[in-house]
Amino acid sequence: MSKKRPHGQPSVDTQLVEIYDDLANEDEEIRLKAAHAFLIRFSPKDHHSNEQLFEALRRLVRGLCSGRKAARIGFSVALTEFLSQQWGPLSNTEGTLQISRLIDVLVKQTEATGNITGQEERDHRFGRLFGAEAFIKSGILLQDNIPAKVWDRILDVIYEAAKNKPWLREECGWILYETVGTLSEGDHDPSIIQTLLGKLDQFGFTKTPEGIAIWLKVQGQSPKVELPAGIWQNESPLDPEEMTKLAEILTETTSSEHSDETSAAVSQRGSWTSRIHFAWNVVCSELIMAKPTRGIKPQSKTITFEAFWKEAVDEQLFASTSSNERKYWGFLLFQQLFGIAPRVFLTALFTPNFMRCLTNQLASKERYLHRAAGKTITTIMNRAKSEPSVASTALRGLLANSSNRNVSFDKQTKTKTVEMLIALSDDLSLRHLVSELCDKLLRPGAMDEKNTTARRQITIDQLTFLLQSRQSSTTQDSRSSASTALTCHILEVFATYSYFSPKDPHSDRPDCPLPPMSARTQDTLKTRLSTCLAHTLSRSPNPALFASHVVGIVLRHEADERMQSVLDFTSTLGDTLSYARTFLKNIHKEEASEPGDKTSLHAFQLLYLVTLLQIYNGDADAVSMLEELRSCYETLFERRQTVDQSGSEALIEILLSFVAKPSQLFRRLAQQVFTAFISDIQHEGLQPMIKVLETKENLSGQDEMFEDTATHSMNSSSIDSSAAEEVETTNGNGIELSSDDGNGSRIPSESSEAEDETKEEDEELLAFNLKLAQALKTRPINGDTDGAGSEDSSDEDMDDEQMEALDEHIANMFKGRKKTVSRKKQNMDAKKTIVDFKCRVLELLEIFVKKRHRDMLALDLLMPLLTVIRTTTSSLVSRKACNVMRNLSKLCKGQKVPHIDNEAACVKLLKEIHVEARRESSNAHASACGQASLLVVKVLVVHDKENVRKVVKIYDDMQVLDPQCRVKKSFYTDWISWRSTAKPALESAGLCQL
Numbered sequence: 002m003s004k005k006r007p008h009g010q011p012s013v014d015t016q017l018v019e020i021y022d023d024l025a026n027e028d029e030e031i032r033l034k035a036a037h038a039f040l041i042r043f044s045p046k047d048h049h050s051n052e053q054l055f056e057a058l059r060r061l062v063r064g065l066c067s068g069r070k071a072a073r074i075g076f077s078v079a080l081t082e083f084l085s086q087q088w089g090p091l092s093n094t095e096g097t098l099q100i101s102r103l104i105d106v107l108v109k110q111t112e113a114t115g116n117i118t119g120q121e122e123r124d125h126r127f128g129r130l131f132g133a134e135a136f137i138k139s140g141i142l143l144q145d146n147i148p149a150k151v152w153d154r155i156l157d158v159i160y161e162a163a164k165n166k167p168w169l170r171e172e173c174g175w176i177l178y179e180t181v182g183t184l185s186e187g188d189h190d191p192s193i194i195q196t197l198l199g200k201l202d203q204f205g206f207t208k209t210p211e212g213i214a215i216w217l218k219v220q221g222q223s224p225k226v227e228l229p230a231g232i233w234q235n236e237s238p239l240d241p242e243e244m245t246k247l248a249e250i251l252t253e254t255t256s257s258e259h260s261d262e263t264s265a266a267v268s269q270r271g272s273w274t275s276r277i278h279f280a281w282n283v284v285c286s287e288l289i290m291a292k293p294t295r296g297i298k299p300q301s302k303t304i305t306f307e308a309f310w311k312e313a314v315d316e317q318l319f320a321s322t323s324s325n326e327r328k329y330w331g332f333l334l335f336q337q338l339f340g341i342a343p344r345v346f347l348t349a350l351f352t353p354n355f356m357r358c359l360t361n362q363l364a365s366k367e368r369y370l371h372r373a374a375g376k377t378i379t380t381i382m383n384r385a386k387s388e389p390s391v392a393s394t395a396l397r398g399l400l401a402n403s404s405n406r407n408v409s410f411d412k413q414t415k416t417k418t419v420e421m422l423i424a425l426s427d428d429l430s431l432r433h434l435v436s437e438l439c440d441k442l443l444r445p446g447a448m449d450e451k452n453t454t455a456r457r458q459i460t461i462d463q464l465t466f467l468l469q470s471r472q473s474s475t476t477q478d479s480r481s482s483a484s485t486a487l488t489c490h491i492l493e494v495f496a497t498y499s500y501f502s503p504k505d506p507h508s509d510r511p512d513c514p515l516p517p518m519s520a521r522t523q524d525t526l527k528t529r530l531s532t533c534l535a536h537t538l539s540r541s542p543n544p545a546l547f548a549s550h551v552v553g554i555v556l557r558h559e560a561d562e563r564m565q566s567v568l569d570f571t572s573t574l575g576d577t578l579s580y581a582r583t584f585l586k587n588i589h590k591e592e593a594s595e596p597g598d599k600t601s602l603h604a605f606q607l608l609y610l611v612t613l614l615q616i617y618n619g620d621a622d623a624v625s626m627l628e629e630l631r632s633c634y635e636t637l638f639e640r641r642q643t644v645d646q647s648g649s650e651a652l653i654e655i656l657l658s659f660v661a662k663p664s665q666l667f668r669r670l671a672q673q674v675f676t677a678f679i680s681d682i683q684h685e686g687l688q689p690m691i692k693v694l695e696t697k698e699n700l701s702g703q704d705e706m707f708e709d710t711a712t713h714s715m716n717s718s719s720i721d722s723s724a725a726e727e728v729e730t731t732n733g734n735g736i737e738l739s740s741d742d743g744n745g746s747r748i749p750s751e752s753s754e755a756e757d758e759t760k761e762e763d764e765e766l767l768a769f770n771l772k773l774a775q776a777l778k779t780r781p782i783n784g785d786t787d788g789a790g791s792e793d794s795s796d797e798d799m800d801d802e803q804m805e806a807l808d809e810h811i812a813n814m815f816k817g818r819k820k821t822v823s824r825k826k827q828n829m830d831a832k833k834t835i836v837d838f839k840c841r842v843l844e845l846l847e848i849f850v851k852k853r854h855r856d857m858l859a860l861d862l863l864m865p866l867l868t869v870i871r872t873t874t875s876s877l878v879s880r881k882a883c884n885v886m887r888n889l890s891k892l893c894k895g896q897k898v899p900h901i902d903n904e905a906a907c908v909k910l911l912k913e914i915h916v917e918a919r920r921e922s923s924n925a926h927a928s929a930c931g932q933a934s935l936l937v938v939k940v941l942v943v944h945d946k947e948n949v950r951k952v953v954k955i956y957d958d959m960q961v962l963d964p965q966c967r968v969k970k971s972f973y974t975d976w977i978s979w980r981s982t983a984k985p986a987l988e989s990a991g992l993c994q995l
Contacts, residue, residue, distance in 0.1 A: 017042065024064060024079055025072035032075035039079050040086055054087055055106060062110040066128030068120065077131045084139035100141055104154050107132045126166055133158045134176045143189060152193050160204045163211070168272065174211025175279055177201075178218055185222035194219055194226045202229050210251055210280035213238045217287055239287060239303045247304075248313035251281060252327065273326050277333045284309070285338060289346055307349040315352035325369045328358055332373040336380045344394055351398025363414035378418055385425045392422045393430030397437075400463045423470040431471070432487055438464050439494050443514045450519060457522050464491050465529045472540045489550050492533060496551045499526040500617045501564040523567060527618060534611070535666035538673050543599075545607035552610045555617060556582060568617060577624050581613050584631060591638065604677030605634065608655070611670055622658070629655055637681065649686045652678060657689055660841040668841065675845050679852045687849075687861060693842045694869045694882075696835055703831040706838075836875040843881040850885055854892040857899050860940065862889070863933045864913060870929050871922040883925050890932040898940045907944075908951060911937045915959050918968050927969030934972070935979050 020042065023035030043049055043057055061083060064076030088099055111129035113122045133155055136142060142152060156177075163173035177197060184194050198219060206212045207229070216238060219226055234242040288306040317323070318331035335350055342350075362374035385392035399410050399419055411419050423431070438460050445456035468491045471484060498518050503510070506517045518526075530551070537547045558564045559578070588606050592599060609630050615623035633652045656675055659667040696702040846862060853859060862885070870882045893899070901907050911934060918930035941948035956976055959968070 021060065021064065024075035025067065025070045026075065027071045032071065032078070035075065036079040036082065040082055043083065043087070045086060055102075057083065058103065058106055059110055062107055062128065062132055065131045066111055066125045068124045073127060073131055077135055080132065081135040081139045084135060084141050088141045089139060089144075100147065100151055101154075103141075104136070104151070104158075107136070108158065126162060126169060129158060130162050130169060130172055130176070133162075137176065137180050137183070143183075143187070149192065149196060152196060156197060156200050160200050160206070163206065164204050170206075170209070170211060171278060174206070174209070174214065177211070178214050178279070178283075181215060181218045182222065185218075191223060191225045194223050198226065198229060202232065207232050208246070208250055210253075210278045213247070213250060214280040214283040217283055221287070235302075237303065239284070241302055241304050241308075244304050244309065244312050247284070247309070248317050251278070251284065251313055252317040252330075254317065275329070277330050277337070281334060282337070285334075285342075289342055306346055310349050311352055315354045319352070319354035319358050321354070321357075328370055329373055331355065331358070332370065332377050336377055339377075339380050340384060344388070344391055347391065347394045348398050351395075351401070356399070360410065360413050363416060378416065381418070382421060382425075385422055389425055389427040390430050392426040393434045396422050396426065396431075396434060396467075400466075419466070420470045420473065423467065428484055428487065431467070432490075435464065435467065435487060435490060438467075439490075442494065442498075443512065448516060450516070453516055454519055454521055457518075458525060461495075461522075461525055461529050464494070465533060467491070468533050469536050472536055485546075488533075488537065488547060492530065492547055492551050493554050495526050495530040495533065496554045497558060497564075499523055499530055500555055500568070501558045501566055504563055504565045531664055531666040535664075535669045538607075538666075538669050543603050544673055545603045545610060548607050548610040548614075552585070552613055555614070566617070568619060574616065574624065577627065578613075578616070581609075581627060584634075585609070588634075601677045601681075602638065604674045605630075605637070608670065608674050609634075611666065626655060626658065637678070649678065649681045649683060650689070653682065653686045653689050656845075657693065657842070660845070661838055668844075671841075672845065672848060676848055676852070679849060682849070682853075682858075684858060684861065687858060690842045690846060691862075691865045693838060694865050696839075698832045698835045698839075698874055700828050700831040702835055706835065832874070836873075836878055839869065839873070839875075839878045840881055843878070843885055847881075847885050847888060850889045850892065854889055855897055855899055857901055859889060859893075859899050860901075860907070860910060860937065863910065863936070864917065867914065867917050867926065867929055867933060871917070871920060871926045879923075879925055883929055886929045886932050890936050893936055893939060896943060898936070898943050901940060901944055904941070904944060904948070907937060907941055908948075908955075911941070911952070911955055915955060918972055919959075924969060924971070927972055930968075931972045931975040935975055938979070 020035050020039050023031050024039070026032050026035070039057075043054065058080075061076050061080040064072050065080065067073065067076070084103070088103065107129065111125050111132060113125040117125075136155055141147075142155060159173045159176055163170040181194060181197065198215070201207050201212055201215060207216070216228070216233070220228065220237070228236050230236070234240040237243070238247050285306070288304070288309055314331055314334060318327045318334070323331075335355065339347060339350060358370075359374050359377060362368045362370045363378070365371065368374075381395050385395060396419065399422070411417055426434075442457055442460045442464070445453050445460070447453045447456055468488055471487060497512075498514065500523075502517060503513045506513070507515075534548055534551065538544050541547065556578075559566065585606075588602070588609070592602055592606070609627070612623055612626050612630060615626075629651055633655070637649070637652070652674075656671045659671045693706065696706050846866075850859060850862070866882050866886050870879050870886075873879050873882070914930060914934045914937065918927065918934070920926075938952050941952060956973075
């Protein structure tokens, strides 16, 4: 007998099931549609029973406890609107009794009971918290007929969750913070906020980040609420007396001094999170708003934002002993505030500890917080791009608080942050920044000489870096007149206080430095002035523009009765300066009347101006050089119709004297002027440079090259360090430099020379020891028994006269030894001087080769280059000479070769190159000989293809006449390769020898 189907089994509402399922969907649009459908389903117009409504309520609350997808968010929205719709102010239900039952449902359905996992417990805790938030947001608790006990129950739910589970404390605090804002907006009973504050103290949350945020919210928006007494000094956590405690609470650190004031149960919010607490935003907003809070007593004070940031962030989060997690919070705070804070507060963010941490983290990708530091820089750049005035503010912070003020921020971090900020800054903001730095240079704020000099050194370096970065970041087309004025302003300050000082050092004038500039500071200003001028040479249509401005400033101060020069000028020197002013006026007239290209005139003007500045730098040769320049001017510009090469030759001599000086300015100046007059250089002009290449790299070569005065000046300091840096085995990028010249050829090494010097020193030391042993009648050090006197002689007693004679003899021996050592040092210094000088000359010749490689004069350089490659003892000189030869060979391709008038002289040159190739030397020399030989071959063949017969005969005779010749294999390999390439063209011309 079959069983009967049971009666009364509830039917499943599939449509409602789908709505519940869509409330947990991850798509926000689907969730909102499901919530809307749910509210329509339970519309008050349909008059649902209480049982149906409470069943729907239980289902929504259970959905809050689900960890599935986005269930908690979707069910929270539906619950908030459902409560407002059914039991809100517009509903017809009995409020008090019903709402109390609703809270019972919330508590019961979110109770974590039974054998559940930790994750399930967390879901229930979050479900209860979201439910309590829905009750408050729905507005059902804000009705007039709702008693205080209902608020007590919902607040107890939130406070107990915060107390029992520290990881929920911040969420609970945020809900209470928003509740205060909601209650403050309308005309609600202030006793509710009073109750909320009372429970804050009751549960021990007053001195927590959440408590501070709620306190400030109440204090600022609910003036009718009476704040609990005895909690904060002057009833404000922002009182200066509470700043240390405030910093400890926000950073969640507790000192032993205040450990008894905060309950251990609520001292921490649980495990570390990667987001900053919302209380930080509340506190910073209050301080940034800079308006008095209504709840603070009139006589109380509020801490400044700068003091708070230094105490709470710089000395807590960015302290050297702080953990990476806390430093990460600090970076997040900086990013957030820099993006929204008013510009006047941004400078305060660049504190010393922050800058140290930022620099260290950016310096290496291996650092734990490298990405956070990079994002910080991105935040700075993003706002600077949208607000150019912010760029200069960020510059102030980066320049003033750099962790290592001797090194620029960009160099420390391997970024271009400062350079990009300078490019983004508007001219007005940069001008204000430069004015501030100049004021700091004049009045550094310290009276003792040591601190004053140190502070001025930092300011000078910052101004120099600003000028260089501004010049580098703008092209000649985009450079504005304001940018040029900015550069001129910095140069004016440097020039003024390099060469002059006020006659009254105690004057009240704002341009009077206090205390006066020290000699060391003035030397630094002169050096930086030279550096800045060197940087501006190639970055202006008129290279003499800035030098002319500097000289104009100097001459103007020379005539100012309130200023005095730091140098004492003689009457003769005064006449020279007076004549120089007149000569400069003539150059300006020539410039105004000169049609067409004025490049050479500008270059000459630049050379004259820089030479004039050398008088104020104390250069004894500057006066005579001015006379020579005036003679050159007459030859090059006033007597152009006459054919006179003495002007260009004299100009080259002057440029070589500049090249020999240890200054980057002189180096670039010589290259600039040389390039401008390169078309006027003839055979006589090249001879002084060739003579330098032929000079021996020793003391006799130096004596031959320089006069006594020049020798002493050259020995006093070395040539610019750029040449020395090239001697290192690695370049600036850390890439190891090979001793090959690029074609597999070895360049001369200095190791063998060093070994010879070491061996020579050992022999001299052994000879000295032997002489000393003979004088003392003892055995020499590391010597044998035959080298000294016998035992009988060593035991003999000497009288006083013999002892005095022995002392005098030993003293003479040591004097001779000292002279020998001094002679060696002089030789080493002389070698370095000549090597550096040759490197500078080779740089000029490289410019000549690039500009005039199709000129017959280029062939005059072949033999001197080959000779210096073979004879030099410096790998640096050899490498530079090889580069000049290689570049000349590469540029002379096809028909782009020098045109010759004397074919016989060219054939003779080819034979001389082959003779040079026979000499025993390095692979680099052989390779250069091959390049030079093929270059002359190309010149002869282009001039007349019949010359190929002469060329083949010369190469054949080289082997036939000298079977034992030591020419490298690469010399013939290059020749054979060229023959294979040129054979088709020559055969088509009827030349079949190849």
